[in-house]
Structures are given as C-alpha cells and as structure tokens.
Amino acid sequence: MREHGTQSWRNPWVRWSVVSLVALTVVSLLVGFVWLPSVHGDFAAQGLWASICRAAGVPASWSGEAPASRRAPQATDVVLERSMTRVGGSAAVGRGATLALNCTMCHGAQGMSASAAPNLAGQYPEVVIKQLRDYKAGKRASPIMEALARNLSDRDIADLAAYYDSLPKARTAPTTYDESLPALVRVGAPLRNIAPCISCHGGVDQKLGAPWIEGMPRDYLVAQLQAFRSGRRGNDGEAQMRNVARAMTDAEVEEVSVFYAGKASAGAAK
Template structure:
C-alpha cells in the first residue's frame, strides 16, 4: 500500500534555523537593526553641525533627551557660556558710606589705568558713575574668564567678593561724565534715539540711559572712543560674548562699520566738546 506523503511533516519545525520563514525573519531583523544603527549614529549625527563624537553612550543619552551635563560647570561649559552672573536689583543699590570709603582704598590699585577719579584719557573704560551692578557683573565675568582680558582677569581674581562690592560702591559714587548732546536729546544719531526696527536694532538710549536704563547696561557717555569701538567690534565678531542672550552681539553684528564709527564717536563726546 502506497504511503501518502504529508507535506506539513516534511517542513522543519517553526523554531528551527532550517525553517525558511524563521531564517528570513531573523535575517531581516538583523538587517533592520544595522540600518537603524547606521541612520541613528552615523547619518543623522553627520547632518547635525553641532554634533561632537562622544561615544555611543552619549549618543544614546542625547537621543533619549538626557541633558548633556549635570552638576558643577566644567571648563567646556564655561567656554560656551555667555555669563554666569544673574543680575538682581540689590546689586544696583548704592553702597553705604562705609563701603564707598573702603572701596576708595581698593581702587588705589586701579587708578593707574582707570584714572584717579575714575575718568581716563587712555583706552581703558571710565568707571566714574558707572552703575554698581555693571562693575560687579563685569568683574565677575573677568574673574571666571567669560569676558576675556588677561590684565583684568588678574585684578578681578585678586579681589574678594566684599572688595568687589566696595569698589563698585566707590566708583558708582564718583560723578560721571555726561554727553551734552544726548542729554539735550536732539543731536544724537538716529540709531541712538530710535534704533532701526527693520534690522531689529533697538535704540541705544532705551537701554544705555538717555531714555531708560536696563539693569546691567553700562553708562557709555564720554567713554574713550577707542574703547567703545573695540567693544562694539568684539561683540560683532563674538570675541566678547558675556552679554546674556547675545543682546549686544545681535545688534552689533548688524551695524555697518561706518555706523559703528559714528556711534563710538558720538558716545565718546565729552562735556567740553
């Protein structure tokens, strides 16, 4: 008697490698995994300008949305930081008479460059009448290296936090130099008075005094012209990057060199001119 061949029995069992369905699904799973690894770790990162190869673990964490760094700020973070100073109103309070007196002693080491009464004829900035929070913030930025200047970094690192507050109180107390044209309000360049809305440049006077003062915006009037030019250029190139949210960098980048020159010339005017 002829035996009937049962087709299903001749097929190997489902979970065996000999089963072609099993083989196909395992191989396609491997192929898909390799393809997604290549896409996730090679292709997508290479399309991202800010990608830095930090190993597979960092890539997995980034893909999962884990922040790049936790805990204490290290040097890499400091290099990409604009400023670590958080301004608050109390920094803008004028110091006590005692603080002013102590600050005068601290300032003895600064007079060689910043002038006996805080007004310079060199290229260093005036400090007389500067807002106290500006002096505190800038010294803190120099100390941490967020504003780069080797001379000022050394001086800032040599001061205790109390000395920083005292010296800020002293300079804020000294009478500032004013720009007569700006106080009159008519002869100032258009950018100072109204800015340029089309280029997203707000009026300088809305932050730097003349119309309003924004916490942390320095008193600019009668500053040395070379200093103003250097700072505007440094903001434009990004060499100075301690302005929070890039507010000065964004505006300085849009100024033409003729406008930068005009603005520096205008702000640098002194009462006698």
C-alpha cells in the first residue's frame, strides 16, 4: 500500500495519460498564446508576454503595447448643430480667403482640386467645420491634414468654412431622379440595409453633415469608401457611412465613385 504512488506510475496507462496531458497543455498554450495571435494581421512580434496578454484579452494599454500609429479610429466628438450652417459675413469670408492660401496647393486655387485631394468649393460649412475639428482631434486620420488642422483656431475653422461656402458649387451638377443613376444611388439595397446615397447626400435630401460629393476626384471617393468599409475611418456619427460601406462590393464602390466623380464634367459643361 505504501508503494502505491510509484506502482501506479509504473502502470503504462497512468504514465501515458500524464504525458499526454502535459503535451496537450503545451500544444494548446503554443496555439492559443503564440500561433493564433501571430497570424492576426496587426501582429507586431512583441514577445511572448505581449502575445499572452493579447490572447487573454488584456487591454493593450495595460501591457505597455499600443503605439500611437496603430490606435483604433475613434468616434467623433463634434456635435453637429444647425448654427454651423450659418457661417459667413464678408469679414469672415475675407479672412478665410487669406487662410485658404495655405490650402490651394492641394485643394486648388478656387477650391477645385486637380489631384486626389477633395474639392472644397461650395462644400457645406458644417462639413468643413466638422472634418477640420475631427482632423485636429485626431479622430480622422491623415498625417497632412492632422498637422495642418492642429494650428487652426475655432475662428480660423469657421472662417475657412465661410470662404469655401462662398465659392460656387456650380461647376458640379446636383444629382436628380431625372437621370440614369446607379441602383445604390437611387434606391440603395434594402436587403443589405443600404439606404440610397441620394437620400443623405443631396438630390432628395441632404442630411446635416453629409458632404457634397458630386464632382469629387474618383480616387478620393474610392479611398474614403474603402476606409469606411474597413473601419479605418470611423468619424461618421452613429456609423452612418460605415454601415453603408460595409455591405458594398468592390464593383459597387467603383461604380458609385465613377458616377459621382463624373458629375464634375457634366456641371462644367453648363
């Protein structure tokens, strides 16, 4: 009886079950804490400890991980107000025009971009205000625009919005039902919960804060839709655009971008 312990160890069944239990534990630890975390897209090989913390669900900030460049997009903290649409007065426009000299290189002399930067001419003032505040607060990622917006005061931002509002949208034509429209623009895709673009972006209705997108560069539109789809851009209030873009295919992103970009030449011809 006293030799019970060693005797049972001599029993091959006991020996094998102990050995397999140990082996199984080691394999699951390797799979769960090393292999699975390492195949995640944003794995940064920061050592076993970081992997263990990640796998266990410890917030990155606790384990000292979380470099600023990989921070998740944050929700906007700008509250849209009707009053933002009432910027203006000739003093504000004049001051905005002076400030805008720093912006012409990319956004064009008259707010019509010749590159992949967005047009600003005629953009709704609340959009310019909201986006500049989001860049300034790091809620919308763009190294160029975050750096530029950091130096703008609230007054600068309001005056820039007034200036761009004073420039004509006239070179781009608004969208109407009287033309041939991609299905997503006209009716959306109810089965996939996509509301028609025309119900928020003008044509039928313009939701406060939804930008004027007619005539925007194609590459810019594609890039923004992809960013909303992947969640890289997450400054849209209540995920309005992420919910739309998430269900869109590459072909649809291309189709609506080409459609809206094409409005520039249609408007210019008039």
